[in-house]
Amino acid sequence: MDFTIVAYAIPFLLTGAKTTLLISIFGVGLGLPFGILVALARTSRNRLVCKAADAYCAVFRGTPMLVQIFVIYYGLGQVGFLRANPVIWWLIGDGLHAAILAVLLNTGAYTAEIFRTAFLSLPRGLIEAAEACGMSPWIILRRIKFPLALRQALPSYSSEVAIIVKESSLASTIAVLEITGWAKRLMSETFAIMDIFIITSVFYLTLNVVGLTALKLLERQLWCERRLTRRKATSPCPS
Amino acid sequence: MFETFWSLIVEQGWGLALLRGAFVTICIGLVGMVIGLIAAVPFAIARWQRVPVLSQMVDVYSIVVRGVPGLLVIYLLFFGSVDWVQKIAVAFGYRDVAESAYPSIIGILAIATISCAYSIEVMRGALEAVPKGLLEAAKSLALPPGVAFFRITLPLALRLALGGINNVWQMTIKDTSLVSIVGMQELMRMAAIAAGITRSPLLFYCIAASLFFAMTAVSQTLFGLAERHINRGFSGG
Numbered sequence: 001m002d003f004t005i006v007a008y009a010i011p012f013l014l015t016g017a018k019t020t021l022l023i024s025i026f027g028v029g030l031g032l033p034f035g036i037l038v039a040l041a042r043t044s045r046n047r048l049v050c051k052a053a054d055a056y057c058a059v060f061r062g063t064p065m066l067v068q069i070f071v072i073y074y075g076l077g078q079v080g081f082l083r084a085n086p087v088i089w090w091l092i093g094d095g096l097h098a099a100i101l102a103v104l105l106n107t108g109a110y111t112a113e114i115f116r117t118a119f120l121s122l123p124r125g126l127i128e129a130a131e132a133c134g135m136s137p138w139i140i141l142r143r144i145k146f147p148l149a150l151r152q153a154l155p156s157y158s159s160e161v162a163i164i165v166k167e168s169s170l171a172s173t174i175a176v177l178e179i180t181g182w183a184k185r186l187m188s189e190t191f192a193i194m195d196i197f198i199i200t201s202v203f204y205l206t207l208n209v210v211g212l213t214a215l216k217l218l219e220r221q222l223w224c225e226r227r228l229t230r231r232k233a234t235s236p237c238p239s
Numbered sequence: 240m241f242e243t244f245w246s247l248i249v250e251q252g253w254g255l256a257l258l259r260g261a262f263v264t265i266c267i268g269l270v271g272m273v274i275g276l277i278a279a280v281p282f283a284i285a286r287w288q289r290v291p292v293l294s295q296m297v298d299v300y301s302i303v304v305r306g307v308p309g310l311l312v313i314y315l316l317f318f319g320s321v322d323w324v325q326k327i328a329v330a331f332g333y334r335d336v337a338e339s340a341y342p343s344i345i346g347i348l349a350i351a352t353i354s355c356a357y358s359i360e361v362m363r364g365a366l367e368a369v370p371k372g373l374l375e376a377a378k379s380l381a382l383p384p385g386v387a388f389f390r391i392t393l394p395l396a397l398r399l400a401l402g403g404i405n406n407v408w409q410m411t412i413k414d415t416s417l418v419s420i421v422g423m424q425e426l427m428r429m430a431a432i433a434a435g436i437t438r439s440p441l442l443f444y445c446i447a448a449s450l451f452f453a454m455t456a457v458s459q460t461l462f463g464l465a466e467r468h469i470n471r472g473f474s475g476g
Contacts (some may be wrong), residue, residue: 008303058452059452061454062452062456063413063448063450063452064413064414064416064417065416065453066416066417066418066419066420066425066427067430067444067447067448067451068429068448070427070430070431070434070440070444071440071441071444071445071448074385074440074444075442075444075445076441077440078439078440078441079441087343142454150383162306162456163448166306166307166308166309166318168308169308169309169310169311170308170310172310173273173420180308180310180311183314183348184314187314187318187457188318188433190340193318193319194315194319197311197314197315197319200307201306201307201309204304204306204307204308204311205302205307208306233271234303237307
């Protein structure tokens with residue numbers, strides 16, 4: 001391995017890593033609440049809302065991310081009234097914004113699927129108990145459903161986070177230079193294909209390991225809480 | 240509106256071009272998936288039996304390929320192979336063939352490389368889930384290891400792996416769209432060409448999306464049927 005190439009490539013890849021990180025953070029930070037909202041819509045009793053959310057999930061899970069990003073970036077720009085709307089044009093007119101939007105919509109569908117199964121797996125009795133206590137639907141969601149579903153969904157969601165980091169590479173197809181985009185440029189510039197590939201893989205693996213470790217810690221935190229409550233429940237009452 | 244649609248799709252023949260692209264996509268996906276799956280079986284066995292050096296090497300391969308974007312793997316294979324493919328082709332006097340078939344071969348290879356990494360994990364999990372007792376029963380019947388593997392372990396593991404294979408297939412068929420970036424004439428590339436020439440990207444990318452959607456929907460149904468068939472006779476199947 002040639003170290004001059006490594007030294008040459010790393011600054012470029014670091015700039016790319018910033019973009020990748022930016023897209024991924026938006027993907028997780030906005031995609032998670034959005035996905036949970038869609039999951040709630042899919043489990044709602046309103047048939048129209050339910051069907052619409054189902055269709056959204058089916059479409060975004062059934063088509064490649066590349067098509068989605070092209071439809072958003074190239075396709076929607078063709079429609080006159082969307083271009084006239086400043087907010088939408090701000091969203092789709094710029095490569096980076098379009099990439100973030102595409103990642104957000106894509107991950108939203110997958111996250112919704114993860115959380116839908118988590119919501120469905122909740123024991124009926126707990127929710128009935130909460131209703132019997134007179135909790136409002138919002139409080140039931142906040143205090144009972146969401147914490148339990150989060151614990152259930154976290155292992156699958158952490159692999160979704162790794163997927164977000166990988167999918168953000170598609171931003172390079174609409175001329176947003178993130179890690180993969182820079183890697184391609186460096187490959188065709190230096191012809192040190194294997195070296196660049198190895199360095200780039202190290203970047204991606206580091207990002208993934210950091211993200212997955214953070215989620216593992218969060219997961220342990222949640223389990224720890226459960227262990228504590230269980231210990232409290234089984235310990236004899238002090239009174 | 241409808242007239243322009245009609246003239247673009249039928250009279251200018253873009254509909255047929257897209258369908259042909261979709262056919263190529265299915266072919267690349269199927270061939271890549273099958274190669275990947277067949278290659279994954281020995282690797283998965285190596286990991287299952289914990290063969291000393293091979294097992295770690297397979298581990299590194301699978302972690303790297305599953306950890307980096309598919310696009311990067313495709314770039315590696317395309318740019319990394321241009322040189323020696325050219326050399327081999329010239330040495331054997333197949334220059335023209337190499338130039339025309341090159342993207343397809345490397346494209347299929349890239350898809351196989353990616354799907355193989357995921358298939359290894361699926362197959363390894365399935366092999367580990369086959370009950371130990373059955374293998375011991377086979378051993379006590381003095382079945383040769385080869386027969387025991389092909390008659391007992393593999394069929395049972397395949398049944399367990401089917402769900403995972405379905406997931407890998409869904410991913411593979413979507414990953415084929417990435418090969419278009421390096422110039423393979425499949426559905427996505429056709430849509431991009433059509434969008435560029437006719438200047439209506441929205442229409443063509445939406446058609447590409449719906450063709451992809453049809454592919455995944457149909458294959459999902461087929462996998463559902465296969466799962467029902469393979470699980471017949473098992474309780475709860």
